Amino acid sequence: MNIAVIGGGAAGFMAAITAKESKPEASVTIFEKTDKVLAKVKVSGGGRCNVTNATFSIAQLIKNYPRGGKQLKKSFNHFFTKDTVNWFESRGVPLKTEADKRMFPSTNSSQTIVDLLLNTAENLDIRISFKSKVSTIKPSEKGIELTINGEILVFYKVIIASGGSPKESELEWLKSLGYKIVKPVPSLFTFNMPKNPITALMGLSVPNVITSIKGSKLKQNGPLLITHWGMSGPAILKLSAWGAQDLAKLNYNFSLQLNWLGVNEEELRALFTTLTSSRKLMYKHNPLEIPKRLWHFMLNKLEITEHQIWNELSKKNKNRLINMLINDEFEVKGKTTFKEEFVSCGGIDLSEINMQTMESKKHKGIYFAGELLNIDGVTGGFNFQAAWTTGYLAGKNCVA
Ligand SMILES: Cc1cc2nc3c(=O)[nH]c(=O)nc-3n(C[C@H](O)[C@H](O)[C@H](O)COP(=O)(O)OP(=O)(O)OC[C@H]3O[C@@H](n4cnc5c(N)ncnc54)[C@H](O)[C@@H]3O)c2cc1C
Incomplete structure (x- = not known):
C-alpha cells in the first residue's frame, strides 16, 4: 500500500501522519517541489503559528469561512478545533488561548509546531522527497500514475495537498484531469x-x-x-x-x-x-x-x-x-x-469532493486537502484548522 502525498505543508503532513498512524504497514512518501517543508507554518502567525481558534461550536466555526464553510460542516463533524487541540496536546505541545480566541503553542514559537510535525513524520518512517515536483497525475489500471521530475511512479492512493496559489496556471495540471476550478484570487x-x-x-x-x-x-x-x-x-x-x-x-x-x-x-x-x-x-x-x-x-x-x-x-x-x-x-x-496571513480564495471546486472523506468523486483513490481547495477562512487560525481537518480526513480515509 504505497501512498503519495503531494505537498509538504500543514495539510500534507497531517495527511501523511494520519495515514501512517492509521495503517503502519503503508508506505507513505511526501513529495515536495522545493527544498523546504512546512515553510508557511514556520512564518505563520508572525512566527508564533496561530494553530487554531478556540471556537468549539461547529455552527459558530463555519461562520468564519467566506468560502467552504457550509461544506466544511460535514468535515468538522469528524475532526474540528477540539480535535486539533487534543492532537497537539496529546503529543506534548500545549496550546494557549489569547483574548481574541486565537490559539498558539504555549512556547509562542512556530518552530515547536514544525518540530513536532517533522519528528512525528520521522518516527513513523514517512519518507520526504525534496525537490520533487509532481507535474501530471493520471489514474490507470495499475493505480495512480504521477510524473515526478520527468519520471513516472505508480501509487495505490494519492493525496493532493499542494497549497493555494493566486495563479490559475498553477492548477493547470489538475484542470487537465477534468476538475472544476474556481478562479483563484487573493484573500486577506x-x-x-x-x-x-x-x-x-x-x-x-x-x-x-x-x-x-x-x-x-x-x-x-x-x-x-x-x-x-x-x-x-x-x-x-x-x-x-x-x-x-x-x-x-x-x-x-x-x-x-x-x-x-x-x-x-x-x-x-x-x-x-x-x-x-x-x-x-x-x-x-x-x-x-x-x-x-x-x-x-x-x-x-x-x-x-x-x-x-x-x-x-x-x-x-x-x-x-x-x-x-x-x-x-x-x-x-x-x-x-497582509504580511501576517495571506491566503488564496478559489481552487478545486468542492462539488468535486466527498467532504466526509476528501476523496475525489471523479477518481477513486485521489484525495484533496488544504488550501488548494476552494476553502478559505478569515484570520484567527481558521485556515490552519481547515488544513488540519481536510488533511486528517484524507489521511484517515485513504487507508480505510
Ligand atoms: C505569512 C503567512 C502567515 C500565515 N499565518 C497563518 C496563521 O497564523 N494561522 C492560520 O490559520 N493560517 C495562516 N496562514 C495561512 C496558512 O499558512 C495556509 O492556509 C496553510 O499553510 C495552507 O497549508 P497547505 O498545506 O494547504 O499549503 P502549503 O502550506 O502552501 O503547502 C503546500 C506545499 O506543496 C508544495 N507543492 C505545490 N505544488 C507542488 C507540486 N506540484 N509538487 C510537489 N509539491 C508541491 C509547496 O511547495 C508547498 O510546500 C498564513 C499564511 C501566510 C502566507
Whole structure:
C-alpha cells in the first residue's frame, strides 16, 4: 500500500501522519517541489503559528469561512478545533488561548509546531522527497500514475495537498484531469489609499468600526488600524476576505465606507443632543470612543477651529460631523497582501469532493486537502484548522 502525498505543508503532513498512524504497514512518501517543508507554518502567525481558534461550536466555526464553510460542516463533524487541540496536546505541545480566541503553542514559537510535525513524520518512517515536483497525475489500471521530475511512479492512493496559489496556471495540471476550478484570487489583504491625508495617522487603531463597500452589501466590524499605506486591522481583513471575489472584479478600486463608532445615527444624534448643550471646547472634550488624533483630524477636515464650543456648533457642522463619524468615505486604490496571513480564495471546486472523506468523486483513490481547495477562512487560525481537518480526513480515509 504505497501512498503519495503531494505537498509538504500543514495539510500534507497531517495527511501523511494520519495515514501512517492509521495503517503502519503503508508506505507513505511526501513529495515536495522545493527544498523546504512546512515553510508557511514556520512564518505563520508572525512566527508564533496561530494553530487554531478556540471556537468549539461547529455552527459558530463555519461562520468564519467566506468560502467552504457550509461544506466544511460535514468535515468538522469528524475532526474540528477540539480535535486539533487534543492532537497537539496529546503529543506534548500545549496550546494557549489569547483574548481574541486565537490559539498558539504555549512556547509562542512556530518552530515547536514544525518540530513536532517533522519528528512525528520521522518516527513513523514517512519518507520526504525534496525537490520533487509532481507535474501530471493520471489514474490507470495499475493505480495512480504521477510524473515526478520527468519520471513516472505508480501509487495505490494519492493525496493532493499542494497549497493555494493566486495563479490559475498553477492548477493547470489538475484542470487537465477534468476538475472544476474556481478562479483563484487573493484573500486577506489590506487597502491602499495612496496620498490620502488619513495615512498621516499611521499606527492609530480605532476599537470598533463598521466597514462597508459602497454599492454592495459587504459589511464587517471590529478594530481598524491606520497604516502608512492605507487601512488594515480585523475590520478591513474580514471585509477583504468576504469581498475577495467582488473586489478582484473591481480591480481593487472602490469606495470604502466607515462608521468610526459602530453606532447608528439615532444613537449618535441622541448623544449629540447632550453634547451640544455643553460649554466645553470641542477639541478638548471628546466623549466619543475615537482616539484624540483622529478626533482632531476630523475637526480639522471640517474646518472646525480649536475655539469651537460644543453648544455653539452650527446645525450644518453638526450634521457634517455626524455624517463623518458614521458615514465617512475613502477611495481605495489597490491592495497590499497582509504580511501576517495571506491566503488564496478559489481552487478545486468542492462539488468535486466527498467532504466526509476528501476523496475525489471523479477518481477513486485521489484525495484533496488544504488550501488548494476552494476553502478559505478569515484570520484567527481558521485556515490552519481547515488544513488540519481536510488533511486528517484524507489521511484517515485513504487507508480505510
Ligand atoms: C505569512 C503567512 C502567515 C500565515 N499565518 C497563518 C496563521 O497564523 N494561522 C492560520 O490559520 N493560517 C495562516 N496562514 C495561512 C496558512 O499558512 C495556509 O492556509 C496553510 O499553510 C495552507 O497549508 P497547505 O498545506 O494547504 O499549503 P502549503 O502550506 O502552501 O503547502 C503546500 C506545499 O506543496 C508544495 N507543492 C505545490 N505544488 C507542488 C507540486 N506540484 N509538487 C510537489 N509539491 C508541491 C509547496 O511547495 C508547498 O510546500 C498564513 C499564511 C501566510 C502566507
